[in-house]
Amino acid sequence: xxxxxxxxxxxxxxxxxxxxxxxxxxxxxxxxxxxxxxxxxxxxxxxxxxxxxxxxxxxxxxxxxxxxxxxxxxxxxxxxxxxxxxxxxxxxxxxxxxxxxxxxxxxxxxxxxxxxxxxxxxxxxxxxxxxxxxxxxxxxxxxxxxxxxxxxxxxx
Amino acid sequence: xxxxxxxxxxxxxxxxxxxxxxxxxxxxxxxxxxxxxxxxxxxxxxxxxxxxxxxxxxxxxxxxxxxxxxxxxxxxxxxxxxxxxxxxxxxxxxxxxxxxxxxxxxxxxxxxxxxxxxxxxxxxxxxxxxxxxxxxxxxxxxxxxxxxxxxxxxxxxxxxxxxxxxxxxxxxxxxxxxxxxxxxxxxxxxxxxxxxxxxxxxxxxxxxxxxxxxxxxxxxxxxxxxxxxxxxxxxxxxxxxxxxxxxxxxxxxxxxxxxxxxxxxxxxxxxxxxxxxxxxxxxxxxxxxxxxxxxxxxxxxxxxxxxxxxxxxxxxxxxxxxxxxxxxxxxxxxxxxxxxxxxxxxxxxxxxxxxxxxxxxxxxxxxxxxxxxxxxxxxxxxxxxxxxxxxxxxxxxxxxxxxxxxxxxxxxxxxxxxxxxxxxxxxxxxxxxxxxxxxxxxxxxxxxxxxxxxxxxxxxxxxxxxxxxxxxxxxxxxxxxxxxxxxxxxxxxxxxxxxxxxxxxxxxxxxxxxxxxxxxxxxxxxxxxxxxxxxxxxxxxxxxxxxxxxxxxxxxxxxxxxxxxxxxxxxxxxxxxxxxxxxxxxxxxxxxxxxxxxxxxxxxxxxxxxxxxxxxxxxxxxxxxxxxxxxxxxxxxxxxxxxxxxxxxxxxxxxxxxx
Numbered sequence: 001x002x003x004x005x006x007x008x009x010x011x012x013x014x015x016x017x018x019x020x021x022x023x024x025x026x027x028x029x030x031x032x033x034x035x036x037x038x039x040x041x042x043x044x045x046x047x048x049x050x051x052x053x054x055x056x057x058x059x060x061x062x063x064x065x066x067x068x069x070x071x072x073x074x075x076x077x078x079x080x081x082x083x084x085x086x087x088x089x090x091x092x093x094x095x096x097x098x099x100x101x102x103x104x105x106x107x108x109x110x111x112x113x114x115x116x117x118x119x120x121x122x123x124x125x126x127x128x129x130x131x132x133x134x135x136x137x138x139x140x141x142x143x144x145x146x147x148x149x150x151x152x153x154x155x156x
Numbered sequence: 157x158x159x160x161x162x163x164x165x166x167x168x169x170x171x172x173x174x175x176x177x178x179x180x181x182x183x184x185x186x187x188x189x190x191x192x193x194x195x196x197x198x199x200x201x202x203x204x205x206x207x208x209x210x211x212x213x214x215x216x217x218x219x220x221x222x223x224x225x226x227x228x229x230x231x232x233x234x235x236x237x238x239x240x241x242x243x244x245x246x247x248x249x250x251x252x253x254x255x256x257x258x259x260x261x262x263x264x265x266x267x268x269x270x271x272x273x274x275x276x277x278x279x280x281x282x283x284x285x286x287x288x289x290x291x292x293x294x295x296x297x298x299x300x301x302x303x304x305x306x307x308x309x310x311x312x313x314x315x316x317x318x319x320x321x322x323x324x325x326x327x328x329x330x331x332x333x334x335x336x337x338x339x340x341x342x343x344x345x346x347x348x349x350x351x352x353x354x355x356x357x358x359x360x361x362x363x364x365x366x367x368x369x370x371x372x373x374x375x376x377x378x379x380x381x382x383x384x385x386x387x388x389x390x391x392x393x394x395x396x397x398x399x400x401x402x403x404x405x406x407x408x409x410x411x412x413x414x415x416x417x418x419x420x421x422x423x424x425x426x427x428x429x430x431x432x433x434x435x436x437x438x439x440x441x442x443x444x445x446x447x448x449x450x451x452x453x454x455x456x457x458x459x460x461x462x463x464x465x466x467x468x469x470x471x472x473x474x475x476x477x478x479x480x481x482x483x484x485x486x487x488x489x490x491x492x493x494x495x496x497x498x499x500x501x502x503x504x505x506x507x508x509x510x511x512x513x514x515x516x517x518x519x520x521x522x523x524x525x526x527x528x529x530x531x532x533x534x535x536x537x538x539x540x541x542x543x544x545x546x547x548x549x550x551x552x553x554x555x556x557x558x559x560x561x562x563x564x565x566x567x568x569x570x571x572x573x574x575x576x577x578x579x580x581x582x583x584x585x586x587x588x589x590x591x592x593x594x595x596x597x598x599x600x601x602x603x604x605x606x607x608x609x610x611x612x613x614x615x616x617x618x619x620x621x622x623x624x625x626x627x628x629x630x631x632x633x634x635x636x637x638x639x640x641x642x643x644x645x646x647x648x649x650x651x652x653x654x655x656x657x658x659x660x661x662x663x664x665x666x667x668x669x670x671x672x673x674x675x676x677x678x679x680x681x682x683x684x685x686x687x688x689x690x691x692x693x694x695x696x697x698x699x700x701x702x703x704x705x706x707x708x709x710x711x712x713x714x715x716x717x718x719x720x721x722x723x724x725x726x727x728x729x730x731x732x733x734x735x736x737x738x739x740x741x742x743x744x745x746x747x748x749x750x751x752x753x754x755x756x757x758x759x760x761x762x763x764x765x766x767x768x769x770x771x772x773x774x775x776x777x778x779x780x781x782x783x784x785x786x787x788x789x790x791x792x793x794x795x796x797x798x799x800x801x802x803x804x805x806x807x808x809x810x811x812x813x814x815x
Contacts, residue, residue: 032529032532035554039551039554040537040540041548041549041550042546042548043546043547043548055546062549076683076760076765079681079682079683079767098681099757099767099768100757
């Protein structure tokens, strides 16, 4: 490298290019960050939702818990599904319209994507995801479910 | 570690561990010798390092064989086999069990890496770079073999071997793509360590000229081919198996495979600028460092459980280790590059705004911006988690928001680049006239045909632009050689150019497939009683009845339906090792225009009714066909042409330099 002649300094455009680039980059970043926040889907259990309403209310959620036995009503003709989801502490009524995967069963883990009806314990689901692993242990009463594990073992 | 050599407990465990330990020993020896050879220039040291790589490959292969044989022979004295296989598992699933879970997949990674190192030791040019290349590859191997012996050991023995294993995940044994997609993925991912090793060698030795680029072009193209094939094979798998009718969900695991692809695609184009015009030396080094380090980041993301994904590996103790290795590699690369590249100046600057190099450079910037956005979206939930403690993910609308405009921009630049001349400020209008006319004509035509989504309409317009450009370039060249009959000769003389054209053609087809399947998918769900017909999306669907099928490892319930005159038999399968996890198995009819996709969602025990979902997606098959053309084109660029193209280019450069 020593035999090379000294490198010529590149002519620089100066301040205006930096300023222009900075403004474009800033605008882009603002757009991206704003958009990111709007498109976040939060993964919560019913208990977590009600413990932090300020953060989660109005957002798209993936609500996870267990299907409470004896609460499932499904009409195959109209494809209306209603069941109660529990995380061991809090119960939420879930309404969903569409086909129900065969993995959907009482006492099994379930994750529903959708939105909570404000000021109620009713959740309107748009997408049903059912847990997909035999390793998942249901939470004991009084203990909230291990959401990360539930989700990792869930398949749309 | 105390069970490492418990031969009486498990011969497989002892033999496999011994193989790994010897491989690790030789990797360490080879690394030190190569490093010594690189620093001192002593040929004997470098040669010793090179030959150590052969031993590393030999012993890693031994370890892989031990695990394969143990799986096939149902040797449940290995915890890995006991956890991921059963005696009833079909042979092909047993053979792919090697990479179906964490510990085995790391072993497979190490094996592919040792294979690449071995091949490099045979074909790498005997120059100043070689010892450094070997040292970098062996350093990588040290890490993967090291964690294979400690945190994620596939050879851990079971003190009391069970009589039956737990078996593989039902989803993984439901489709043969499981045998294909991961292999392609690893070949692509790991292959990127070769150009990275050359970049490190160039930085360490100070030989930053074109030599390292020329030597790595084929390796990078090969890895890129595997990576492209793997991405699409994964999408195909998702489409065929998961029953939701889609193929891409912007899941963190998918993203982890996608952003290295973006960096590598950028690099494959910018290295041509350095080859032809000797510009962008520093940029190329940074790109390849980014590409390689992003594969390590992806590995960390998929194996640590820090991001929520539907199909990541179980979180293991290896997560932090991957993070450390990612940190070490990135930091090492960045420090080396900033130290060397600060003294580097390109001899030329880009002169014409409308020149091929500026189109390439613009494409590069778009690729990098694209990759950074995908990385940002993938990592953002971690930031949210750290700041607020909430678990979250970024939804697909965020990605679509930038992926569609950036994708269209890339499609435009892809058509523009080959039409523009290198460097010269020549008149570009004659070359652009017909392609631009084709753009407008196809846009108007498709709008008139009723495609009023902006994304698909612009995609069709740009497809017209690209096609017209490629036809114009090819026919002009053929005419100069005396007509269309000269085309095979042209391709033989310039495989790089015509391979690239073919790859672009493939990408145009893929783009059309993505645009239309993304915008015009329709689906409808219905419950149908036996003997009844329902109208789904305008297609009469008749339910005939249910049947059962018994295989050794699984039980299937098959629904027999007739959709639009064709028999369709979607099924639900229950695997014996996971009785509570039924797997929906959709029936897909691939069609050139609209795919028909039927999923069985539920059925009554007596077979009186079924709930099915019919999904119709236009042009999905164009993605698969386009990818095959893309791979064919990329393969063509790997063929050695009559080296004339490059040497005449170089000669004309020298002539101009001298003038």
